[in-house]
Each structure stands twice: as structure tokens, then as C-alpha cells.
Amino acid sequence: MTHPLLQVDDLSISYATEGGWIRAVRNVSLAVNPREIFGLVGESGCGKSTLAYAILGDLGEGGKRDTGRILFQNRDLLSLSSHELRRLRGAKIAMVHQDPTAALTPTMKIGVQLAEVLHIHATVPEQRTQERCIEMLARVHLSDAAGVMERYPYELSGGQQQRVVIAMALLAEPDLLVLDEPTTGLDVTVEAAVLDLLLEIRDAFGVAIVYIAHNLGVIARVCERVGVMYAGELVEVATTANLFHRPQHPYTVGLLSCVPRVDRPAGRRALKPIPGTVPNSIVIPTGCSFAARCVYVQQRCRDQRPPLEATASDSLVRCVRWREICKEAPDAAAPQENKTINPASHTILEVDNLRVYYPVRRRFGFDKQLVKAVDGVDLAVGQARILAVVGESGCGKSTLGAAIVGLRRPTSGRLIFNERDIGKPVGRRESTVHRLLQMIFQDHSATLNPTISIGRIVGRPLRLFSIVPPRQLQDEVKALLRSVGLDKATTHRKPAQLSGGQRQRVAIARAFASRPKLVVCDEITSALDVSVQASVLNFLLELQRDNQTSLLFISHDLGVVRYLADEIMVMYLGHVCETGPADLVFDGPNHPYTEALLSAVPVPDPEARSTRIRLKGSVPSAVSPPSGCPFHTRCPRSLGKICDEEVPPWHELGSGHRIRCHLPFSGDAVKGLRTEGGTGRKDSVALHV
């Protein structure tokens, strides 16, 4: 047995705030071995980042250590002088943050910033600095490493920047790398490539990695052991295989079952949200900190704080009932009844060859150029149906949504809603269109007017469109709030008094207040924690079903899309590349881009680390999109000249499943393609915590 590289013993950290001491980390013990990738997972506010910074010897302003120590190579990090810490950081322990733009100085060339690390830690002679930097950039797979040295951070894409930051962290050959949500801001295909890189550098450099993430799928892909944090405590530590196959703490079970999973065949499972929210860690309960939200709770859980016990499978669990839970889990999620699909439903929204271009000014306002955000999109949404629009950032899906609701003016094409042309901007549309076409937005902090009470916010559409007689207004508001799980006391609150998930539920209630026929949902859960996301999605689906509302659901999260969509439309650079019933799209065959997207989704099964399709480069500019098929520059299956020059044709695969590609998509050719692909995507599940 090797000696652990990093050992955290009974660590507790508190922060002074106006409301009192926040006990951000409580009695955490863990050990990370050399060359190990250790994951830390949990909802926001669980103390993951506090722990990560403590590992770098930084308790931050107002922070103090209550108990314990952090031993790194047998030295207590929290007792070192600032001089000793400075020598250690960068050289022995390096950190990579979520936002690479914040880690790179915008006014300095990449080469200079990299050389600085070597200069400070003096690991190589001065004359070899350049050489060594270029070498390192090449090892994180940046093409044209020498060229990158001469560039400024803004000249690189997000994925490239994160590679540079990782290269910078590796330059001094540290023994431990701490990564705090390093791929959270990246698109799924870029994320997949960065995760591959992490596995590779661990093998090449022999560093140990502490990986913090809220996304369980990402954890499953890269980590060997995982610690689950809740309210500052480590509630479960297990090998990745055990954690995903045999979760033992109720919180872990809850996290896994509130995540939208892809389950073949079509039968859906209801997401089971964890009730309540993460406590504020000022008032520490005497018993188990999870007791208030736990479905397995008993009186003894509230009386006494459970110890961190070793289980039969070598996991550590902080729960008195883990033996019983172990038997019930993990299939706690109940199957949900199949949605009855009514194919004869009439069309609510029809979009016909829609184009939305808008000008961007470059270089001192001269030389106006057009961004072709949406370039010839057709779609139809039937009554009570859910159409999901998926794609990476910059694919035009949000612009499409904005054009439909009238917030962006279409350049050309037709929009037919409820059998009426709605090409006009929102201000000039008829009142019935305003009433019947609503939208829910992404940013929960700005979706409600901070100066207006919740009751007035939800009541406004009722009053404006005279949905109910004035006397019944208050009752209707209460009913709407109840339908999204909020009690009537909420009516007098202001948005700032609600949590993000509660605000998003109010936004749903407001959107459904006017009894709309179509609701456009633009990334409505992407800023929420997974347990919160589950409840928001459940309330949305319930309202949608009860009111027979159609949804246009814009999302980048294929797990969520799989959970609720009837139909799927995949967009790339303003073009639709694939569309069809959800099950058919998920089963394939697929457009090469859809295929890449699906295979890039982090899989929660630790065994599923099979070969995957990786896209090279980044999304081209929508100002001058590539000729022919817009995807040809990155397509792993490109046929060459024809893809570069000719716009691909649509292939009908039956039942409304259509693919726009030059590849042959019919009969046996298709099957051959699928086997060859071997993406293992049948297991694809997007797991976001």
C-alpha cells in the first residue's frame, strides 16, 4: 500500500459572515494516493470549493480552521508560512479553475505567461524555457504550439484556453492537480476532449488529481474514487464503480435518481427531486445534516450525528441506515406512465424556412457583417407536444426561440402560430398571440422583477388577459402557485426571498397563467442544481400535460431532452441537421454531428469508457459559415469534395426521422454505419448535479 500523497484529517473550516459563523467544512477526512483521480461531488453550497482552496493552503478572508490538518507529502499545509506556501503552489500543487479567462492575463501573450511559471519555479535552465513551453502546449494537444505562444488569450477559444491553463499547471510538474469544475463552462464536445486529456496527462505525468464537479457523468468518466459532500460533510466515499452501482448514502441515492436518465425503450421514469434545499450551515443540526431532506429518516437520525462508517464494499458512509438503504437502492425511481402520443394532433406552430441574420460591427464600426444565426429552419410543433431544440452554444437555438416569440425580427421565412401569421415583432402582434405564446427564460435571477411581489407577478397575466373574473384572481394565483409547489404565503414575497429553483417555478406559473398554447423554454434549468432541476422539470411537465400545452424546449443537455421531448431537432451553425421523434433520434442512425454530441455526453457508468467520437477544432464563425455542409470542417465522416461544396440532401428514415447529410442513410448501409460507430451511446446519460 502506497503512502497517500494528500491526507485530510478531520478538517473543519468556518467562515465569519454577518449572520454568524458558516461551518463550510466539517470533520472531513480523506486521502488521495499518488496518480489517483479523486472526485468531489455535491450540490452548490456543499463546501467542495472551500475544501479545494484549503488544499492549496488558502482559507480565504474570514476563514479559520477549527479542527484537523491537511497533510501533503507529510507537511501540514495550513501551518506553513506564506513563503513556504508560495514555493509549494504551482511547483507541487497546481489548480485549474472553472473560468480559464480569469486564469489568463488578457494583456499578456500565452508564451510569456507560461514562461513565468518556469521562471518562478526555476525547474529548467533559462535558455530551455521556450522549448519546454512549446513542448507542454503540444502535449495538451494544441495544434501549432509555437504559434499559440505568440497569441493573446482572447485569440483562443474556451477549450483552447482551458488547455493552456492545464499546460500551465503542468509546467512545473506538480504532484497534485486540483481542478475546480474545469469543464463546466465548455460545450459538451469540448468537455469530452478535455476529459480525455486529463486521463492522458495523469498517465503521462503521474500526477494525482482532485476533481471537483457537480456533474455526476463527468465524475464517472474520469475519477477512480469519489467523495460526496453534503452541507460541508463528506457523506460517502467510494470507488466510482461502487458509487454508481451501489450508492449507500441516501443523498447519493437521491442525486442519482433525480438526474434525467436515458432509458431505452421509450418508458420514462419520473425524476425524483430531493425535497428541500441545502442548509445554510450556520445552524448545525445535532443529528444527521441530511435528515431534513432524507426519505429514510428516523428519529435516531435526528438525535445523533452518524459516524463515517466503513461498509462491506470498502466504502465510507455517514448514515446509520446504510445497510437497509443498500438493499433498496439504486432503482428507487418509479417508472412513469407512458405518455399517450396522439399523432393526429393539429399543428400549433409552423416555422417555414426561417432565417434570422443580424449585423455585427467590427473594426471601428466599418465593415458591417451579417451573423447568420438561423439559416433556413423548418419545424412544426403539434398540440400538446414537446419539441426539443438541441445544439452547442452558437448553433442558433436561442435566436430561433427569440424569433418565434417575436423578440428578434426574422430576416425571411414564415411563422404560423395557431393558424395565424406571426411574422411581426412582439410589440405589434395581436393580444391573443401574446396570451397564447409564452416563454420561460434561463436566468432565474432576472426572470422576475425584483420590485414586484410574487402574487402580483403571477396575477398580472390573469388580470391583463382577463383570464378569471377579478374576484377570483387571488384564488387563481394561489392555485397557480400550488401547481408549482409553492404555498400561498409566497404571494407576499419578493423574488429575492426565493431560491433559484423557486423563482424558476414562479416563472413557470406566470407563463402558464394565461393558458398559453405554446411555451418556449430557453435553457430553463441549466443554471440550477440537479435536485432542483428535477422538481422544476416535473412541475413543468405536469402543467404541460394538464393544459395540453405545446413546448419548444431549447437545451444543450441531452439527458434532460431525452427525459421530456417527444421530438428532437439538432441544430448546427443555424442549420437543422437532424430532426425526428425522440426515440428514433436517440436510437440512431444519426447525423455525424448528433452522433458526436451523443457520444460526448458524460456517461455515468464507469465501465463505459469506450472509444468515442471527438470533434476537432471549434465551431466556425456564423459570419462566414463553411460552404456545402456547414459541418464538413469538423465532420469525422466527411466524404470530401461533395461535403465541402454541395448542400446535403434530406434523408427520410421513416416516421418523420430526417437527416441532412451526404452519407447514404438507407437500409443496410445504415446498419453498417452504426456498428462501425460503436459509440456506446445506448448508455448515454447526461448527469448534471
Place this chain on the structure above:
Amino acid sequence: MSAEFMVGQDENLAHSGGVKFTQSFIRALSRPSAAVGLAIVSFWILVAILAPLIAPYGPNDLVGRALQSPSAAFLLGTDDLGRDVLSRVVWGARVVLVLAPMAVLIAEIAGALIGLFTGYIGGWVDDVIMRINDALISFPAILLYLLIIAALGPSKTNVVIAIALASIPGIARIVRGVVLDLRTRSFILAARLRGERLWYMLLVELLPNARGPVIVDATLRIAYAAFAIGTLGFLGLGTPPPDPDWGGMVNQGVKWLSVSAWMTAVPAIALASLVIGLNLLADSLQSRIKQ
């Protein structure tokens, strides 16, 4: 609303927006510098309200020999016409403390409406109005006062009009800035999707979100306005004689500075103290609201 509506939930959440705002207002006043400011300003407000009780003589009564030093009969001496300086300063407080807030109130309302409108509408309307606005801002305020008063003639009303007009462009710019930030927020988009009318967008959705900057600006601006009223009085463009006006009193006294400093010093100190008091108050309010 029914009583059961008022029942709170058990959650440990912050207080409501309105309460929070009032709280930060009160907390702002608990700083030492703010307390001094508050004391000075309340002193002058009390003086203005109680003027008939405090002032020993009428403001325009000729009560004694000219240019006397303080005595038991004339606590702050007399002016060049033999009027009681104390009585005139006390009555003069009324002028400043009525005209300044009035001018600011008018300016804030007009400026906020312009800012809300142009910021929300955008486009060429915004361009045109804002360029005119910029032109007005680039004028020195004193020049604007002089132009307006010269055109309208000196009177209390015209002082208010001049100060209000000169303040509007600045206020419009502040409010427009706030609106530009707000108008892309989701709650504004949601209101647009409901097809809300312009007045609802401006007054219900936008204006309450701009109140912080507007209140801070107003407190600061009252100090400017008080000073401007003093300046106009000093230049002989304020309240027409014989009514007391601090600026006018200073102007009158300057001629007699070598004989008696009292009739100059007292109104000057009065004006300075009021402006400093208002500034102290505005500063701490500003730093508090900005947090």
C-alpha cells in the same frame, strides 16, 4: 387581503425588498458622518418650520441702526438697512428649503421620465434626445441658470424652473443608464411578451428598479440646488428684494465687509453648513445603496 395571507413561512430568508431598502436607509444614517449631516439638516428644517416662532422680528422690518454688531436685542447684528440679521437668516432658510427640494423634485420626475422613455425605446429617438441632452450637459450649469433667468426674469418660480431645467439632462442620463442595463433582463422580455403597454413598462416594470440611483442622485442634487439658489441670489438673480435670501444677503454684505462682517458671515455660514450637511447625508446614503 385576508389575514391568512399574512402568515409567514418558517424559512430563514431575508426581509422583503421594500423593508430591506428602508433598512439600508436607516443603517446609512447610523454612520457618524451621516449623523452629523442629519443633525445639521434637521436643524435647518426645524428653523425653517419654526421661523415665525424663532425670528425675533419680521424679515423685512427695519428695527434698528444699520450695521450693528451682535447685542442682546439683535443677536447676530443688523444689516445695512437696519434689519435683524438673525430674523432674515431664519426666514431665508424657508426659501432655500422650499425651493431646492421643489426644483429637484420637478427635475427628477422629468429627468426620470425622459431617461426611462429614451432608454427603453432606443433607436433613433434615443439618439436624437440623448444628443440634445449631451449638448445641455456640456453647458456649464451656471451659464444655463443665467440664460434661463435672463429670459424669464428673476423670481422664486423662475429660480425653480432654471435649476430644474439645468438638472434634467444629468438625471435623464443616469436613469437611461439604469434602463439600458435593465431592458435586456428576462423580466422585461417577459413583460414584452405579454404585450404590456409602454406606460406599464416604464412606470411599473422599470421605474421601481431605478429608484436607488434616483434617490441617491436626488439627495446629492438638493445640496447642489441649495448652493445654486445661493449663487443665483448672490448674482442678484434669485428672490427679488426685499425678501430674505442667503445668497442675496451675502451679496449685500460684501460691500460692507470692512465695516461689519456679520451680515456677510452669518448667511454664508448658514448656506455652507446646509450644503455640507446635505452632502454628508447623500454620501453615506450613496455608499450604502451601492452595496
